[in-house]
Amino acid sequence: MMNMLVSDTPLLFSSTEEKVEWWRNAKNNSEFKMLFDEIREEGTKLLQEKEQELTYSLFRIFTESGSRLEFEKVYFKKRHRLTTFAIMVLLEPEDKEYVTALENTIWSICNEYSWCLPAHLKNSFETSTTISCSLNRPSVENYTIDLFSAETAFSLAEILKLTEDVLDPLICKRIYEEVYKRVFRPFKTTKYEWETQEHNWASVCAGSIGAAALHLIQDKEELNTIVTKVLPAMECYLKGFNDDGVCLEGYGYWQYGFGYYVYFADLVKKKTNGKLDLLNSEKIHQIALFQQRCFLNENKVVNFSDANPTASVFLGLSHYLSKVYDDFEIPERKLRAKFTADHCGRWAPAIRNLLWFDDTLPNQPWGNGSNFFNESQWLISRHQTTSGHFSFAAKGGNNNEPHNHNDIGHFILQGNSEVFLKDLGSGLYTKDYFSEKRYTFLSNGSQGHSVPIINHQFQEEGSSKFARILDVDLGEDVDIFELDISNAYELENLRSLNRKFTWIKKELPKLILDDVYSFTEQPISITERLITSAFSIIEEEDEVILAGKQRLRILYDSRMLYLEVKRLNFINHFGVMEENYALDFTVLNPVKKCNVQLIFQFE
Secondary structure: OOOOOOOOOOOOOOOHHHHHHHHHHHHOOHHHHHHHHHHHHHHHHHHOOOOOOOOHHHHOHHHHHOOOHHHHHHHHHHHHHHHHHHHHHHHOOOOHHHHHHHHHHHHHHHOOOOOOOHHHOOOOOOOOOOOOOOOOOOOOOOOOOOHHHHHHHHHHHHHHHHHOOOOOHHHHHHHHHHHHHHHHHHHHHOOOHHHHOOOHHHHHHHHHHHHHHHHHOOOHHHHHHHHHHHHHHHHHHHHOOOOOOOOOOOHHHHHHHHHHHHHHHHHHHHHOOOOOOOOOOHHHHHHHOHHHHHEEEOOEEOOOOOOOOEOOEOHHHHHHHHOOOOOOOOOOHHHEOOOOOOOOOOHHHHHHHHHOOOOOOOOOOOOOEEEEEOOOOEEEEEEEEOOEEEEEEEEOOEEOOOOOOOOOOOEEEEEOOEEEEOOOOOEOOOOHHHOOOHHHOOOOOHHHOOOEEEOOEOOOOEEEEEOEEEEEEEOOOEEEEEEEOHHHOOOOOEEEEEEEEEEEOOOOOEEEEEEEEEEOOOOOOEEEEEEEEOOEEEEEOOEEEEEOOOEEEEEOOOOOEEEEEEEEEEEEOOOOEEEEEEEEEEEOOHHHOOEEEEEEEEO
């Protein structure tokens, strides 16, 4: 690795003059006006607000109640100020008020007790109450490194390199000292659990540390030590993907984890003069294409796992990837993430949404097509006609996936921007949300998904609970996806449960759901649950209508099934209470049958 590193290679701009010229040209480019106006507006507002500090009272709330919101609101507002003021210094270098504001925010961050979130400090150096002070023995500071401490190091390092011509030298010195003390030295001497994890933590933590090192460490041997330790963690991150490229954590975590993978890959490629290209493999190519495959229509996404139902795109990241892979679809600019969209105020994507933005690239909506991902067992189909935009998604998989929900056999149905049968997505993150109580949360257990409830039992968690694919046939007019989901249930008398989806792609498409149950002995109860938003629900004989701006008719056999509508209140990822409904179709007199077939038609 050491022989690849070139110590004096420019990573962002080759000189101060090039940097000044880029910002001058961008300010004179009308395509950048909306981007810059958002940042200027935010900068003006933040200058008027007093900076909040992370007090001990905020720090201890998570330990006392399990609530994360109070501390994190202040923490991320501080990072948002850092990002905003740094960009404003680059955008308006003559305005010294922004330089002062940036320096004060950097100083405040450098004074923080920890750069980690309290939720990530369990059994850590920072929370230990053991006193081991001695005049004869130097103190040992074994700082925890989590997602946000690593991101903070990356942010400060890159901001320093872009603004060191205007920052006070003492501020620059503090950045170096704090990044080395809190991140570089601990990373060198400690083996962190996330280094071998196969999800976004490995990518974000290692990628951020590597990026910060590429910016700050001048000694070639020391830089080699850090980068050599970063690379295996990035490999572990990639192991979390199947070869089909699906991000099982959901689109938001693709944008997050893969984004930081790309940010580091870009910097290390430059630092090695192209000798180390971390984007040059077919698996990474497929991962990059996940974005264009997982959107349903406009800003609505397939939000299996802890994912949100709508998303905006990072145009900078998208434009960059479109120049790496010829078949990467460039999203519409109206789907662009606004500057204030990221509640975490992250620097790395924000600055690249500017530096990597290319106004010469096309601006097109998502295209038609069906994709089946064999290893991940996802089917996603977009179908556009003169009557509108329609989409369908369903999954098999197993119940031990990253950010897992017990959702084998679950599906989503969308028409003309209305999601009729939905995935609740990510709930509010609390201490209990990631504990043994996880599947008691509506969004995480199968009780909050469009899957059967059998003998009053929900699906069980674990890697041994998996779907078995029976048939997949994607055609021009019809898609068929059939799987046995019986293994998801801990029921001795359930021999098989074959769930078959038939997606008929007509002018007005139709979905047929055909569930065939086989038992070794008579079941106690069978309930087919469908999860929907707060539509107007109209019940008629043999059908129920979900009415919003559009309508979905659900046809069923009322001689076999009794419908009960249940309100389900759900606190989403941002702490907002949502009103949703479960349509529970319960089989009448199930004890009389050991084999049951239930058919629903959605049109």
